[in-house]
Amino acid sequence: MNGKIALVTGASSGIGAATAKTLVEAGFKVYGTSRRGAQAGQQRCEMLSLDVTSDASVSAAVGEVMRREGRIDLLVNNAGVGVAPGGAEESSIEQAQSIFDTNFFGMVRMTRAVLPHMRAQGAGRIINIGSVLGFLPMPYGALYAATKHAVEGYTESLDHELRNWGIHAVVIEPAYTSTPFDANMLAPDAQLDTYRDVRAVVTRRVQEVMAVAEGPEVVAATVLKAALARKPKLHYTSGGLAKRLRLLRTFAPAGVMDAGMRKDLRLV
Template structure:
């Protein structure tokens, strides 16, 4: 039987490449996006697509029900991928900005995962793959909101993996970064909505660093890989007989995973500050 997977955040980047890559690999892919216009575009590309908004519990339930109705009640895998960034210094981030990003980057993952687990229990197997980041392993300037959600996702996923060890449900983390995507461009509206950088004591730092990164055209980051690199690791995670708890993508994720384990915190901080 054809294996099925529900993927979130498929409008671009990692999710878009994963949806097409898994379809080519023979999976039945349910490629979801927050906006219906993006879903229509994916349907034109030959994918099965419908809306799923992580901030709307009814939308999450409706999307899962739609996938299950198309498979006769089964789902082999879930790839929680949709997320966004809200850059800015921690001292300049309103708490409501954190609440908003956690709704998508963590609470939505949790809501969907809790709905999927009973389906996988009933069928006797399943894989839940959560897309984290190198910023779920180590911190970085200006990324406090995003880092907080990914650190939380790491912890929640680790606990779920331990708890699911007595079942046939495998829980896995993918650790990308940096990957070619629109996440930087897509973060600009959130930055403009929430961060009053003009009145910040760090205004000069914003002007010399973050604003240039957000608004100026630039080439790829050092070590950046295309989204297909994530898809390759995702396929390994889904198809391995005994999947690893974590799959690292790009050189920085490997290096930072080692560095956080062997370096004192002060030395790791110094390494990150040097870039």
């Protein structure tokens, strides 16, 4: 992969930082991005300032990579915001729009900015970081799951559209991953007393699972696998739990899945 240019959003920590490091070690020249730009200790890749919710910022960052390198071979859309457990009605419309603006429309902005260059060069790969919640939504996680469902649908359509230009789109589906991202999730901004007890129960269970979750390097390894595949799959689960959940979602009766999820979250 020497000479291949990769652009990774949200690369200052967590999955993004692990992905940037893994790609560098595989021979890619990597440009990472964060809202804060270059950070102390971020020496494995070039860091650029980027806010995926800003059209101007996206255009400037992609333009800078093109100015320096003349091509972009791989885009990893990783930037996103986590949402703490809460009822679907406990987030204001403004907060819901903000979550989508980062988790979904940020990916759309980046893709639209990069695609003209990939089409011109006749090759490229776009890897979107989704979630198991994109195919298996959990209660008290409606908005986050909705953004990841949107990522899944967008990626599938995109992949169909781009094959004639030698471009493939892929979605990575991790389960719980131990990162600072998950430790600093956005709390619902319109909390209701009626959800207080169940919100606390689900939050405790999520914290228990996060304490033993796999690290971001597992997701980074899956990204590398998808980046190097001659004929990439459309979906890649990442980690043992994600693989088990995909199998259960595919083959287990809906009632069994429903009961199992509620039991695991301590809702029964």
